[in-house]
Amino acid sequence: AIEDGLSFVENAIIKARHASRISGLPAIADDSGLCVPVLGNAPGIHSARFAGEHGNDAKNNAKLIADLQPIRAQSPDTAIKAQFVCVLALVRHADDPLPIIAQGVWQGEILEAPLGEGGFGYDPLFWLPKLQASAASLDAATKNQISHRGQAIRQLLTQLPS
Template sequence: MSNTDASQLSTQSTADNQWVLASNNKGKLAEFKKLFRDANLNVTIIPQGQLDIEDAVEDGLSFVENAIIKARHASRLSGLPAIADDSGLCVPVLGNAPGIYSARYAGEHGNDGKNNAKLIADLQPIRDQQTKTPIAGMFVCVLAMVRHADDPLPIIAQGLWQGEILEALHGDGGFGYDPLFWLPELQASAASLSAADKNRISHRGQAIQQLLAQLSL
């Protein structure tokens, strides 16, 4: 495909003023709406639950595969362009777990309390052996945007956010693993940042900015 054709596809995607967000996560929806509004993109984000679309079966083996699966699923059932986010926390000393299973790490999808408790427990034996060494972690976000369910050229964007994993929860904002994700340069957890500061530097904020840059080509 030529660069001109790809540019036309990107331009066509912005002409649709409604996109389906392939997620029912209220935290993600709030972040997407704020970031898209700040970008002055003439797009209304509709959560798939508002259209009675159930979650897709995420049987991919990577963030990219799962993001595309979710975007195609939402687009097929809605008939609208769709954007999907597949994100998670990777901890190298745990073999990059919880990774793509972050939302259901403790066995129950979306239970932040249980997921955080399991991560703390899984890291405790490692902390006992290396008491003074910070445990690195990385938030990953992959976005996939499709103009229709069978779009042969999904737009893919990604963001990476480096930090450290705390021993206990810190901060009462955000969602997911935010209370355990420490940013040494800011001396703050992701859960203690304002929404504006988090959106500016987070993995999701980075990915959305990358996506918007591709749409403007």
């Protein structure tokens, strides 16, 4: 699917409709990313290709660190707030006029350097002050319990008919 929407919601719907059209079945799709308010919520919907190459985590992380350096230089003691966002769209068929939408938001801060070996994407830079850990330092069970994706799937389940 061509993700040419202007929001996480639009891209999740585009992907769900695409999957449903190909399969002929209901489909669920996700669009997720990292939003950093001091960068105008970048990388946002472009998170996977922030540095220009889709899925290159090392380059994306390096670009984020570089883009934040001038801001850190101006306010070295100020935490850089960020949030991971996940939107799930469920369509019953490709042309479903009323997709079910669920979203999760995971609040944190951006570190100056990667920390932790687990996870993927921006996880090594995403600091969780309450846990005193990066997302990349969490075990899978903990991450699934508190992450933006975990929140979104639990919200989606509450919207399904019983």
